[in-house]
Amino acid sequence: MQENKHEQDNCACKGKEVIWPECKFQIIKKEKLAQNINLWEVSAPLIAERARAGQFVMVRIHDKGERIPLTLADWDSKKGTITLVFMEVGKTTREMGLLKECDCVPDLIGPLGTPTHVEKFGTVVCVGGGVGVAPAFAVARAMKEAGNRVITIMGARTKSLLFWEDKMRKVSDEVIVTTDDGSYCRKGVVTEPLKEVISREKVDLVFAVGPAIMMKFCASTTKPFNVKTIVSLNPIMVDGTGMCGCCRVTVGNETKFACVHGPDFDAHLVNWDEFMARQRIYIDEEKLSLQLWEQKQKGV
Amino acid sequence: MGAKTEGGVEMAKIDLNRIPMPKQSPEERIKNFKEVAQGYTEEMAKKEAARCLQCKTHPCVSGCPVNNDIPGFIKAIKDGDMVEAVRILKRTNALPGICGRVCPQEKQCEAVCTLAKKNAPIGIGYLERYVADWARAHPDKVPKDEIAPPTGKKVAVVGSGPAGLTCAADLTKMGHRVTIFDALHYAGGVLMYGIPEFRLPKDIVQAEVDYVASLGVEIRLDTVIGRMVTVDELLKKYDAVFLGTGAGLPMFLNIPGENLNGIYSANEFLTRINLMKAYLFPEYDTPVKKGKKAAIIGGGNVAMDAARCAKRIGYEEVYVVYRRSKAEMPARKEEVENAEEEGIIFKFLVNPKRFIGDEKGWVRAMECYEMMLGEPDASGRPKPIPKPNSDFTMEVDTVIVALGTSPNPLVSSTTPGLETTKHGTVVADENTGKTKKERVWAGGDIVTGAATVISAMGAGKRAAKSIDDFLRGH
Numbered sequence: 197m198q199e200n201k202h203e204q205d206n207c208a209c210k211g212k213e214v215i216w217p218e219c220k221f222q223i224i225k226k227e228k229l230a231q232n233i234n235l236w237e238v239s240a241p242l243i244a245e246r247a248r249a250g251q252f253v254m255v256r257i258h259d260k261g262e263r264i265p266l267t268l269a270d271w272d273s274k275k276g277t278i279t280l281v282f283m284e285v286g287k288t289t290r291e292m293g294l295l296k297e298c299d300c301v302p303d304l305i306g307p308l309g310t311p312t313h314v315e316k317f318g319t320v321v322c323v324g325g326g327v328g329v330a331p332a333f334a335v336a337r338a339m340k341e342a343g344n345r346v347i348t349i350m351g352a353r354t355k356s357l358l359f360w361e362d363k364m365r366k367v368s369d370e371v372i373v374t375t376d377d378g379s380y381c382r383k384g385v386v387t388e389p390l391k392e393v394i395s396r397e398k399v400d401l402v403f404a405v406g407p408a409i410m411m412k413f414c415a416s417t418t419k420p421f422n423v424k425t426i427v428s429l430n431p432i433m434v435d436g437t438g439m440c441g442c443c444r445v446t447v448g449n450e451t452k453f454a455c456v457h458g459p460d461f462d463a464h465l466v467n468w469d470e471f472m473a474r475q476r477i478y479i480d481e482e483k484l485s486l487q488l489w490e491q492k493q494k495g496v
Numbered sequence: 497m498g499a500k501t502e503g504g505v506e507m508a509k510i511d512l513n514r515i516p517m518p519k520q521s522p523e524e525r526i527k528n529f530k531e532v533a534q535g536y537t538e539e540m541a542k543k544e545a546a547r548c549l550q551c552k553t554h555p556c557v558s559g560c561p562v563n564n565d566i567p568g569f570i571k572a573i574k575d576g577d578m579v580e581a582v583r584i585l586k587r588t589n590a591l592p593g594i595c596g597r598v599c600p601q602e603k604q605c606e607a608v609c610t611l612a613k614k615n616a617p618i619g620i621g622y623l624e625r626y627v628a629d630w631a632r633a634h635p636d637k638v639p640k641d642e643i644a645p646p647t648g649k650k651v652a653v654v655g656s657g658p659a660g661l662t663c664a665a666d667l668t669k670m671g672h673r674v675t676i677f678d679a680l681h682y683a684g685g686v687l688m689y690g691i692p693e694f695r696l697p698k699d700i701v702q703a704e705v706d707y708v709a710s711l712g713v714e715i716r717l718d719t720v721i722g723r724m725v726t727v728d729e730l731l732k733k734y735d736a737v738f739l740g741t742g743a744g745l746p747m748f749l750n751i752p753g754e755n756l757n758g759i760y761s762a763n764e765f766l767t768r769i770n771l772m773k774a775y776l777f778p779e780y781d782t783p784v785k786k787g788k789k790a791a792i793i794g795g796g797n798v799a800m801d802a803a804r805c806a807k808r809i810g811y812e813e814v815y816v817v818y819r820r821s822k823a824e825m826p827a828r829k830e831e832v833e834n835a836e837e838e839g840i841i842f843k844f845l846v847n848p849k850r851f852i853g854d855e856k857g858w859v860r861a862m863e864c865y866e867m868m869l870g871e872p873d874a875s876g877r878p879k880p881i882p883k884p885n886s887d888f889t890m891e892v893d894t895v896i897v898a899l900g901t902s903p904n905p906l907v908s909s910t911t912p913g914l915e916t917t918k919h920g921t922v923v924a925d926e927n928t929g930k931t932k933k934e935r936v937w938a939g940g941d942i943v944t945g946a947a948t949v950i951s952a953m954g955a956g957k958r959a960a961k962s963i964d965d966f967l968r969g970h
Binding site for chain 1: 679680681689717718719720723724725744745746748750754755756757758760761763764767768772773777778779780781782783785856857858904905906
């Protein structure tokens with residue numbers, strides 16, 4: 197199959213080792229942020245130029261690969277790079293974890309989705325859970341730049357899975373860190389400090405990104421306080437451009453496509469049970485795929 | 497006897513034995529994704545070509561949306577001059593391997609063939625396919641296309657489906673520099689993601705795309721116009737823009753339960769299977785659900801494609817549920833017959849009312865109405881009306897909604913000055929493809945709503961002509 201020909205002159209892999217035969221988007225930097233959590237800084241000048249907080253890219257790493265959405269964690273339009281943070285959970289993300297610096301990603305499509313609505317709201321609480329801390333950073337920074345007072349609540353299961361506390365501190369007026377097991381800072385989940393903050397002061401907007409269950413509970417935490425809450429949903433997608441409807445989600449009795457109408461939606465209007473059921477559609481296939489891949493890696 | 501003539505030819509010479517297309521048997525083909533129709537042999541092609549009356553009126557040419565010189569290439573086959581046959585076809589059609597397979601010839605060229613009156617039209621599509629396949633097998637012998645001297649003008653073509661590929665190929669031959677942009681990771685648009693392998697093998701689509709690229713067209717994939725680059729930005733770098741982004745937005749029924757697990761749009765089901773090769777999961781990473789009972793809602797070609805894919809990936813019972821009767825089905829007759837042979841069960845005059853899920857959020861049944869036909873509606877077809885008290889339940893574990901598609905609003909919503917209709921289609925002149933926005937042309941499904949490959953190609957061709965006139969200052 198024909199792949200995109202990269203532009204020789206501005207391709208970042210020029211003069212470097214080229215591992216992917218038809219390279220286009222080269223991994224400039226790879227960093228292990230935590231156990232199973234990786235950061236890629238990838239050369240993608242066009243995407244970097246356009247990127248805005250809350251948008252995502254579709255990634256496909258080889259000819260037989262699937263297309264997966266990853267929300268932008270950071271970008272540098274001058275350098276022409278974007279930053280993606282992903283956790284190794286299934287076969288594709290495990291394979292992504294094996295890619296090294298100088299490797300190229302054959303397909304990176306974006307920036308997709310409607311950017312997060314950013315304006316001067318007043319006080320904004322940004323909640324990031326697990327790997328969701330990465331996209332939460334992009335939004336927190338944008339909110340700060342728009343003149344908001346930003347309170348960040350970031351949570352992880354345990355201390356070793358926590359990353360970007362320093363980056364968050366730079367763009368936040370206050371940072372609250374939680375770990376489920378109490379191995380670092382406050383023991384517990386993000387909804388507890390969220391409730392405290394909205395109880396103690398006037399909050400104009402809550403933005404939450406992380407596991408579906410966390411976002412669901414953030415929604416139910418803020419609902420009684422009537423604080424506008426936006427979540428960044430992460431459904432299964434195929435094309436990511438509005439073509440298939442795999443990512444459809446019911447928001448206030450209306451069907452929306454997360455890839456084009458979202459991924460941001462009003463948390464109080466999302467049908468969470470349906471959303472969480474839809475995330476599990478391929479759970480058996482995902483397990484099988486990973487199992488076969490692991491066997492292959494071990495040479496079984 | 498010899499006195500009676502038809503199309504200027506004596507009827508006595510007429511051979512009414514149309515050579516049938518060899519096909520994989522239904523029992524065999526439902527177990528694989530290989531092409532159903534296997535193509536003529538040289539002997540068959542020559543024999544079929546010899547049946548052509550070469551009538552002076554050649555109604556077939558005007559029956560073809562791109563006006564292929566049909567008697568010309570058929571004569572060349574008959575004479576055994578395949579190089580000439582290729583040359584004639586490629587003159588008007590950049591994608592003969594595709595048209596020969598998926599054009600509704602029975603409604604176009606073959607419908608008006610002089611021999612159609614005798615129920616034995618020439619197998620024009622079969623012969624076109626034969627020529628294209630011969631060309632693909634003999635790349636060294638295929639004559640190079642003539643390309644006009646460079647004009648120094650640049651054109652951006654958005655979308656690499658049938659409209660975009662045709663427009664790009666024609667403009668390149670006219671001497672312009674063309675770049676195609678496509679959002680997906682392979683070129684070909686609906687030819688890649690929509691039409692299944694067993695009807696249109698993907699290596700054939702790729703070969704046609706490669707041919708267009710070989711003319712000098714630059715193809716840039718993974719580029720979403722409207723997000724990464726806007727049309728207005730393209731207009732700064734290109735002298736003209738052609739929009740051929742198709743109709744990629746799936747329509748749903750908007751009835752309760754439609755977002756249950758196990759309910760797909762046909763676009764999603766087919767994209768997983770065709771573009772992402774989910775039928776080869778787990779060798780390929782993208783999965784698709786393999787249940788037991790699937791209901792496909794709709795009666796068009798896409799519904800047939802989805803039903804036949806479902807059969808091939810192992811569904812035991814596959815239903816096509818259509819709200820009108822068989823006579824109103826928009827699908828090609830040939831595809832309906834293929835589906836019937838493969839054991840697809842048709843439920844006519846039935847429409848779903850709501851979907852019923854289990855406790856885990858998976859669809860398990862579909863509540864339906866029986867329908868009856870009323871007076872013709874806006875589409876000219878009899879309007880289906882629910883029969884009172886006719887509710888019944890069908891147990892299914894998968895539903896594929898194939899109600900049609902409308903244009904993806906991504907381009908139109910980011911392009912000020914581009915006029916659209918309430919259906920989301922772009923307003924463009926039928927003969928030239930010119931839109932209300934200066935230096936922007938459009939053609940194919942983005943203008944007409946979901947239609948055929950060949951009508952999109954015809955629109956691409958007409959737009960290329962109009963763009964060429966504009967660029968040359970005519």
